[in-house]
Amino acid sequence: MDSILSVGTYVDVQFSGFESKIEILMYYVAMSNNTDATGTSCTHYVDGGDTTNEEKMKMFTEYNLTNIKTDTYIKMENLNLTAGQKYYVFVMGVDRSGECNMTYHEFTIDNSPPLSGRMKTGPYFDMPISYTSDSSSLYVYWENYTDPESDIKSYQVSLWRNSSCNVGSTQNVEVDWISLDSNFTDYTFVDLDLQNDMPYKVKLRVTNKAGHFIEDQSNSVFYDGSQPTAGRVVAGLDYRNDQVWFSSSLHVSGIFLHMASPTVVTCPTNPVSLVSGTNWKTVVQTGMEDPSGEKWNLEYRDQNVGNHITEDEIWIKLARDVKKEQLFTGGYYRPADFNGGGEYQVSIQAASGDGHAVTEVMLWEGPVDGIATYNHYRESDWTQEVCSCCFITPIPENCTACNCTKYLSDKFGNDNVTAPPTMSTTTMVMTTTQPYEIVQTVKTDDEDVVYNITNTVNTTVTDQEPVDTSTSPARPSCGIQIVAGTSPYLVSWCRLYNDSLTPLYTDDNLDFDPSAGFHDYKMVVDYEKYDQIEKTWCLKVYVDGSMFSKICGIPEFSSDTKLLLHVFNKNNYVPPVTDLFDVFSTRASFRNVIMPPSSNTMCRYGEPFYGGVIPIDRYEAGIGTDQLMTDVVSYQEVLDPCIPCYSPCAPYTCETTCNPTEQKLLNFTLTNLSLPAKREENTTGQLVNTSISYFLTVKAVLSSGKSAEASSSVFYIDDTLPWFDLDQMTPMYIDIKQGELTPVSFQSSNSTIKAFWRCIDEESQIV
Incomplete structure (x- = not known):
């Protein structure tokens, strides 16, 4: 018989194995709640023994000793056995000589099912729904399924699929019941083909050793292979500015931007009309206020800026003046709305002009009537010198330093020339006016007359007073200069006020003709932190969505900064007029200007966290000594954001009050910490106390278990006064x-x- 019985009203007893040299005469059976009979001789209890019936009833409390003759099976009925109590069935065999022997079997009554535990198919228990990131497998884990009377005998698992997300939809079995031993606590269904937006459930059958069982099922589980996206994490409670120093080692706060719905644009763009925008103005000035003192042969005019109203597009024309040694051009500017950084994007079809025209987008912090740019000189092409012999027809035999066939093909589109072109060299001369002029003031009765006598010819002056007419200082500015031609390139540059440091620039070739069509150019100004206090501002340039260049150490612009679009003559070059009917003229076109979001839009200061196909289920935070590390304070759950109703299956868990389009600042505080402020380091042969660098790291977790992490800038602890x-x-x-x-x-x-x-x-x- 089993050691665990499921009912307490009857017991089936079957036995065998009694042997004797002579025939077995009869069997006796009894049941007791104790083992007092063990160790005694069965001859006291069988017929003819010296034990009275009253004594037998006290000895065999549940079922008195009964003679069943030679049967080896009996059903003890009309019992009232207590669950969880131990009982003992005694069997006595007597042979024809009167000799007897006794054995017994211990058992327990368990007439109740196992106690329910909990199960999960996602990263956490008690989730309204969960997700798996693998369409071919599904993992289930369970715990705390127990049975205090008889223990667990086995588990069975099966997988079911609902026909839809509607309430009352039918269930179909995907994987039939699979039996598992009692030592299992998890199982992985494999070789599956899970579908999107289809609810699945795992059913678990738990059976105890008495044969009773319970069935439990998981909450709905969905397949989702997407990843969340990490945003910006800020130490402290001001999302615009990182907190570098904390005064307490016991608690640290952080803040980040959360977006409820993964299907909404992470940060709304701010497109600005070039034609109907009210803040655009044209530049009107002569020349440029070049800090070097160079006089630019250039005149900015209103009429050199035009537009295409139907396409919200403007053009700026650079053209040779046939009357003066100068060019006409135009400029178009507006406030840059700079506030703690900014992103500026514009689609441009650059001016052509064989390398003599520069199309520029510039951030300018200076007077609008004194605009100047960075006059970039490109290093000369050494191949022009080495390959000059390729222009001689026929090519000399000693012209071996250059592959003329490839050189001519790259330069002119064919591998030969019919006649050698005229080779000319243009020398660019940097002219700088002297920082002052010598003038003489002659007083008369009517007025003071000032004579310029810097270059005195046949003039004698004895009383001279210098008057300072020095050039304007360089202004904080950054820009991108697009130069088309046979070797198109783009210059990214920045300069500080008064050129307190050497202007920074990068000079990179373009693999396309920027004057042949429109391309997207984006300038991103933001800061990075490399030490305890100082911010390092950087300019990142993107071309058609790909990062093109990066310059750090640029000026920190103010709210007075302007965004300028213009075209100017490269290196102040003025093309000669050889034909009045064919003078130099080119133009650039601009459209699709995107400005930074408004200053009260938090996403302009850093990207939000957001989910993949599904929203973020919870946030965890920790502290480490480097980015993306939590070696100081392990991850702990800090926030449980609302789930928006965004899909047909979202009602399983969504909150109708959760705004799917809202970007919300979420802050948290890690408490009960013990962060040391300093540690001893041996960097110079002596122990020195240095401040310990800490980083806050936030992890966004989807219901599928997929996660994304981001860290704050460095922060420190100062617990001293x-x-x-x-x-x-x-x-x-x-x-x-x-x-x-x-x-x-x-x-x-x-x-x-x-x-x-x-x-x-x-x-x-x-x-």
Whole structure:
């Protein structure tokens, strides 16, 4: 018989194995809730023994000793056995000689099913729905399914599919019941073909050793192979500015931007009309205020800017003036809406002009009537010198330093020329006006007349006073210059005020003709942090969506910065007029300008976190000593965002009050920390206390378990107070009547007192 029985009202007893040299005469059976009969002789209990019936009933409490003759099976009925209690069935065999022997079997009654536990098909328990990222397999885990009476005998799992997400939809079996031993706690269904937007459920059957079972099923599980996208994490509670120093080692706060729906644009663009936009203005000026003092042969005019209203497109024309040694051009500008960085994109069909015209997009922080650009000189092409012999017909035999066939084909589209072109060299001369002029003022009765006598010819002057007419300083500015021609290229450049540092630039070839059609150019200005305090501003340039160049160490622009579109003559070159009916003229076209979002749109300061096909289920945060590490404080759940109703199956878990288009700032605080502020480091042969670098890392987790992480900029702990340098502050009072720098103990003035102090903080400094 089994050691665990499922009912307590009857017991089936079947036995065998009694042997004797002579024939077995009869069997006796009994049941007790104790083992007092063990160790005694069965001759006391069988017929003819010395035990009374009353004593037998006390000994065999549940079923008194009964003679069943030679049968080896009996059904003990009308019992009232208690669940969880141990009972013992006794069997006694007697042979014809009167000898007997006794054995017994212990069993327990379990008339109840197992106790329910919990199961999960996603990363967490108690999820309304969960997701799997693998369409070919599904993992299920269970725990806490128990049975205190008889223990668990086996598990069975099966997979079912609902026909739709509608309530009451039919279920179809995908994988039939699979039996597992009691030591299993998980199972992976394999060789599946899970479909999107189709709810699946795992059913679990738990059977105890008494044969009772329960069935449980998981919440709906969906297939989703998408990944979440990490956004910007900021240490502190100001999303616009990272907090570098924290005053407490016990708690640290962070903030990030969360977007509820994964199907909404992460950061709404801000397209600006070039034609109907109210903030656009044209540039009207002569020349450029070049910091070098060079006089540009260029005149900006309104009539050199035109538009195509139907396409929201403008053009700027660069053309030779036939009357003066100069060119006409136009400029178009508006406020850049710069605030803590910005992204600026425009589609441009650059001006042609065989390398003599530059199409530029520029960020300019300076006067609008004194615009100047960076005058970039490209290094000369050494192949023109080496390959000059290729232009001689026929090509000389000693012209071996250059592959003339390839050179001519690359340069002119054919591998030969019918006649050698005229080779000319244009020398670009940088002219700089002297920083002042010598003038003489002659006083008369009516007015003062000023004569310029810098270059005096046949003039004698004895009284001279210099008047400063120095050039304008360089202004904070950055730009991209697009040059078309046989070897098109793009220059990314930036300069600081007054050129306090050498202007920065990159000069890179383009693999397309920028004047043949429109291409997208984007300038991104943002900062990076490399040390405890300082921000390093950078310019990143993208061409047709791909990153093209990056410059760091650029100026930090103010809100007065302008965005300028214009075309100018490369290196102040003025083409000669050889034919009045065919003068130099070219133009560039601009359209699809995208400005940064408004300053109160948080996504302009950093991208939000958002889900893949499904939204983010929860956020975890930790602290590490480097980015994307949590070696100091392990990940812990910090936020549980709302789930928007965004798809047909979303009602399984969504909240109708959750705005799917909202971008929301979420903040959190990690508490009960113990972050040391400093550690000893041996960098110079001596132990030095240095501030420990920390990073906040946030992990966005989908219901499928897929995750994405991002870290904040570095932050530090300063748990010490500033201190006063008393040595330099004693005495600290000064009587200004006795001297600006004379410390005093007595004050002679009753109206004015001067004091000074010196306060020091070597970590976070005095703010």
